[in-house]
Amino acid sequence: MRYYLTTLLICTVTHLLTSSDAIFNNNDSESIWSTGKGNAQNTYRIVPSMATNYSKIPWTYEYNATSQDLTQFGRGVGINANFMVCLTSNGIVRWTLSFEPVETMEPAGVSNIISDRQGVLFYTISWAGDRKFTAKLCQITNAQTSQPVQQCIENYQLFMSTNAPLALNEKYDLLVTAVEDNKIDSIPAVLDKKTLKLLWTNRRFFGAGRNGQYRCDTSTGDIFWIGGDTRLLKFDHSGKNLINNYTDAYLSGIDFVLDKQRQIIVQPWQNASSLPWKLVVSSYDVSAQQIKLRWSWCPPSSIGNNDGITSPAIDEQGTAYMSSMPLAFAIDSQGKTVWTTQLATSSEMKTFELYSTCVAMNSKRRVLYIVSVSQSRQGSKSLCFITAVSMDTGKVIERINLNLTTNEQIIPQCPILVGDEMLYFSWLTGEYPELVPLKVMGIQQV
Numbered sequence: 001m002r003y004y005l006t007t008l009l010i011c012t013v014t015h016l017l018t019s020s021d022a023i024f025n026n027n028d029s030e031s032i033w034s035t036g037k038g039n040a041q042n043t044y045r046i047v048p049s050m051a052t053n054y055s056k057i058p059w060t061y062e063y064n065a066t067s068q069d070l071t072q073f074g075r076g077v078g079i080n081a082n083f084m085v086c087l088t089s090n091g092i093v094r095w096t097l098s099f100e101p102v103e104t105m106e107p108a109g110v111s112n113i114i115s116d117r118q119g120v121l122f123y124t125i126s127w128a129g130d131r132k133f134t135a136k137l138c139q140i141t142n143a144q145t146s147q148p149v150q151q152c153i154e155n156y157q158l159f160m161s162t163n164a165p166l167a168l169n170e171k172y173d174l175l176v177t178a179v180e181d182n183k184i185d186s187i188p189a190v191l192d193k194k195t196l197k198l199l200w201t202n203r204r205f206f207g208a209g210r211n212g213q214y215r216c217d218t219s220t221g222d223i224f225w226i227g228g229d230t231r232l233l234k235f236d237h238s239g240k241n242l243i244n245n246y247t248d249a250y251l252s253g254i255d256f257v258l259d260k261q262r263q264i265i266v267q268p269w270q271n272a273s274s275l276p277w278k279l280v281v282s283s284y285d286v287s288a289q290q291i292k293l294r295w296s297w298c299p300p301s302s303i304g305n306n307d308g309i310t311s312p313a314i315d316e317q318g319t320a321y322m323s324s325m326p327l328a329f330a331i332d333s334q335g336k337t338v339w340t341t342q343l344a345t346s347s348e349m350k351t352f353e354l355y356s357t358c359v360a361m362n363s364k365r366r367v368l369y370i371v372s373v374s375q376s377r378q379g380s381k382s383l384c385f386i387t388a389v390s391m392d393t394g395k396v397i398e399r400i401n402l403n404l405t406t407n408e409q410i411i412p413q414c415p416i417l418v419g420d421e422m423l424y425f426s427w428l429t430g431e432y433p434e435l436v437p438l439k440v441m442g443i444q445q446v
């Protein structure tokens with residue numbers, strides 16, 4: 001159990017490490033960091049921001065924790081940390097902030113961190129002790145200065161023993177999360193962003209759970225998610241259920257993207273009707289109670305049997321971008337292939353056992369940043385690189401080799417793009433019981 005508890009803290013540390021040095025000069029709603037899995041562009045940007053006084057010199061920040069565990073719980077890694085840190089775009093620690101402790105209890109789970117348009121940060125943290133538990137919703141103001149101010153309210157109803165997703169509903173100033181219902185699953189919970197009070201929960205429906213995510217429609221204020229049981233749910237802001245139905249999704253299906261202008265989702269999944277399972281990407285109209293399949297896209301045979309595919313990123317035109325090694329591809333809003341691009345040679349695929357973890361998108365420059373990394377395999381050589389690809393043509397602009405000289409397992413996070421200038425990339429290395437430092441790199445965008 002101890003390992004399980006420690007698993008979660010890294011997420012907070014990781015996410016907060018990625019808080020950036022920012023000014024608010026960008027009105028793009030997609031720029032707001034909406035969930036732990038990132039926004040629709042998968043950039044994980046915490047605020048609409050530009051790098052300030054960015055030196056363009058690449059840097060790496062390293063945090064060596066005292067004891068860390070790699071567990072079988074997905075991609076989580078344990079860390080005995082109890083603080084958050086904010087790095088500037090030049091890699092300088094702007095601040096560190098301790099979690100508010102709870103006497104005789106230990107942290108049990110944390111959410112991702114979100115930022116609103118005013119740069120206020122929010123996260124939830126759960127605590128457990130001997131047959132006791134509680135939780136807090138915390139707000140951090142002045143995060144852009146060297147003197148952040150943290151204010152937490154305690155509410156045991158927010159307890160979640162695992163990673164909780166936290167999303168922002170801008171239209172109604174709501175915070176959307178998942179809280180524990182019983183030992184097996186979670187249910188949705190919605191809070192008032194201004195008063196930090198719990199507004200509603202709904203025990204009839206499962207929440208997004210540990211790996212899930214919420215998507216909020218910026219024009220209607222409706223809230224979507226696909227739960228662990230692969231059912232797509234839609235609620236209005238007051239908690240009224242608008243959709244409750246299965247999609248074809250299976251297993252990997254919880255990673256979906258919402259086209260916020262058109263009430264359409266795009267979702268990769270695996271078709272289990274044939275062996276081996278086949279990758280499929282489908283698009284659904286989710287404007288009405290009956291979910292309508294718009295199209296299904298079958299990938300080229302070279303990746304059809306792959307297990308892994310990144311979450312989609314979607315642009316203003318509704319074109320979705322994904323990668324499943326060795327390919328990256330763009331699918332237009334009608335389900336037609338715009339381009340496919342090869343990111344690695346077949347000999348690299350063999351030697352390094354590569355898979356893609358994330359597609360981050362700079363929609364202004366029309367550039368994708370795709371993270372590819374070696375699978376953890378004893379004895380296999382490891383490689384980690386980010387490929388910058390033109391969104392219009394699929395042409396590879398540059399392969400940024402990250403030179404992570406390690407043959408240990410790498411657990412990468414999604415890059416955070418800051419304005420058009422730089423990006424943050426963070427990762428963990430190593431395996432239990434060795435030290436597995438958390439590292440963050442700052443590099444210039446192409």
Ligand SMILES: *[C@@H]1O[C@H](CO)[C@@H](O)[C@H](O)[C@H]1NC(C)=O
Nearest residue numbers: 024025026027028029048117
């Ligand atoms: C952002 O929106 C505000 C008000 O909606 C407007 O005053 C401001 O000029 C906009 N900024 C940019 C960079 O578009």
Ligand SMILES: *[C@@H]1O[C@H](CO)[C@@H](O)[C@H](O)[C@H]1NC(C)=O
Nearest residue numbers: 052053054055056057090092
């Ligand atoms: C910008 O960075 C340089 C060197 O990195 C530093 O000397 C200077 O004071 C910084 N300016 C501001 C406004 O922070």
Ligand SMILES: *[C@@H]1O[C@H](CO)[C@@H](O)[C@H](O)[C@H]1NC(C)=O
Nearest residue numbers: 061062063064065435437438
């Ligand atoms: C972290 O540990 C590694 C390996 O022991 C060491 O090389 C590195 O300098 C340490 N970094 C910091 C910031 O202490």
Ligand SMILES: *[C@@H]1O[C@H](CO)[C@@H](O)[C@H](O)[C@H]1NC(C)=O
Nearest residue numbers: 243244245246289290291292
């Ligand atoms: C779920 O979708 C199916 C197929 O579109 C439909 O027949 C069924 O009525 C839907 N169920 C609900 C509860 O909307």
Ligand SMILES: *[C@@H]1O[C@H](CO)[C@@H](O)[C@H](O)[C@H]1NC(C)=O
Nearest residue numbers: 271272273274278280296298
């Ligand atoms: C799923 O696989 C079955 C069996 O091969 C096939 O008949 C069906 O068309 C597939 N569905 C999609 C959406 O590709």
Ligand SMILES: *[C@@H]1O[C@H](CO)[C@@H](O)[C@H](O)[C@H]1NC(C)=O
Nearest residue numbers: 058400401402403404441443
């Ligand atoms: C990796 O090494 C190459 C060759 O030394 C260098 O050109 C490149 O900038 C390095 N990448 C990073 C991210 O530092």
